[in-house]
Amino acid sequence: MSTQTTSLTAKDARPVTTQTLLEMREAGTRIAMLTAYDYTSARILDASGADVLLVGDSASNVMAGHETTLPITLDHMIYHAQCVVRGVQRALVVVDLPFGTYQGSSREALRSAIRVMKETGAHAIKLEGGERVVETIDRLVTSGIPVMGHLGLTPQSIYKFGTYKVRAREDEEADQLRADIKRLEEVGCFSVVLEKIPAALATEVTESVSIPTIGIGAGGGTSGQVLVTHDMLGLTVDFNPRFVRHYASLAETVTGAVQQYVQDVRDGTFPDESESY
Ligand SMILES: Nc1nc(=O)c2c([nH]1)NC[C@@H]1CN(c3ccc(C(=O)N[C@@H](CCC(=O)O)C(=O)O)cc3)CN21
Ligand SMILES: CC(C)C(=O)C(=O)O
Numbered sequence: 001m002s003t004q005t006t007s008l009t010a011k012d013a014r015p016v017t018t019q020t021l022l023e024m025r026e027a028g029t030r031i032a033m034l035t036a037y038d039y040t041s042a043r044i045l046d047a048s049g050a051d052v053l054l055v056g057d058s059a060s061n062v063m064a065g066h067e068t069t070l071p072i073t074l075d076h077m078i079y080h081a082q083c084v085v086r087g088v089q090r091a092l093v094v095v096d097l098p099f100g101t102y103q104g105s106s107r108e109a110l111r112s113a114i115r116v117m118k119e120t121g122a123h124a125i126k127l128e129g130g131e132r133v134v135e136t137i138d139r140l141v142t143s144g145i146p147v148m149g150h151l152g153l154t155p156q157s158i159y160k161f162g163t164y165k166v167r168a169r170e171d172e173e174a175d176q177l178r179a180d181i182k183r184l185e186e187v188g189c190f191s192v193v194l195e196k197i198p199a200a201l202a203t204e205v206t207e208s209v210s211i212p213t214i215g216i217g218a219g220g221g222t223s224g225q226v227l228v229t230h231d232m233l234g235l236t237v238d239f240n241p242r243f244v245r246h247y248a249s250l251a252e253t254v255t256g257a258v259q260q261y262v263q264d265v266r267d268g269t270f271p272d273e274s275e276s277y
């Protein structure tokens with residue numbers, strides 16, 4: 001088995017493709033995905049070795065301050081994706097199709113996805129759902145647009161479920177997810193996100209398909225992991241589900257830096273001579 005084309009390090013600038021992700025799964029190399037919404041962050045995440053950057057509709061929460069992902073528009077998502085693409089050399093850039101831009105018909109979905117691909121230079125799109133979006137995914141994939149699926153907790157359906165509790169704990173919903181992931185694979189998704197489902201189920205369905213799965217709150221048995229970057233950096237201090245591991249406490253760091261700056265301005269110690277002309 002050849003692993004020659006599998007990109008592993010930040011220094012290896014060979015662009016990650018959907019094929020690379022498949023090879024990583026086959027080689028047992030776990031895939032690291034993070035969200036990105038702007039140029040400056042995307043550049044740092046890309047250079048730090050993130051394999052996939054997701055321009056998530058979580059931008060609705062994280063960037064715009066909305067309570068849910070429902071309000072963000074296709075124009076907003078395209079703007080964020082354009083910014084991210086400018087900062088990326090290696091990572092695969094995937095863009096969420098926002099609520100209301102693909103559910104109406106496969107024709108509407110294709111129009112939305114084509115806008116993303118044409119106007120941003122991103123490499124793939126992601127959309128939420130199983131059986132009910134299979135026809136749509138078929139149309140996108142047939143048109144040459146790589147599609148990532150998203151099963152389990154699907155935040156665009158929050159008002160249908162009413163809570164962000166763990167999904168597919170009961171047999172009926174678990175069986176539906178088992179069937180959904182097979183359908184997503186059959187119709188040509190290159191990967192599927194599994195959000196907030198029991199680890200045992202995520203492991204089982206990962207083994208039932210040959211495409212890579214990317215987990216968030218789905219345990220360690222998936223082919224890769226995704227987190228919202230602002231969560232893992234400790235910027236979103238009021239969002240603390242157990243699946244978030246904090247790799248930094250940037251809210252504290254920023255608070256300290258800004259307090260110091262304010263004090264220095266008040267004191268007149270900033271700027272000093274070396275910082276003046
Ligand atoms: N900052 C951020 N991070 C995310 O992971 C994220 C977003 N925003 N916005 C879009 C969706 C929404 N997501 C969510 C939202 C809530 C929980 C959650 O576990 N909420 C509660 C538990 C609720 C319950 O048990 O009823 C919690 O523990 O915080 C998980 C994923 C994931 N996505
Ligand atoms: C949490 C990930 C999977 C997502 O869909 C988003 O950030 O919008």
Ligand SMILES: [Mg+2]
Pocket residue numbers: 056057058069096
């Ligand atoms: Mg999303």
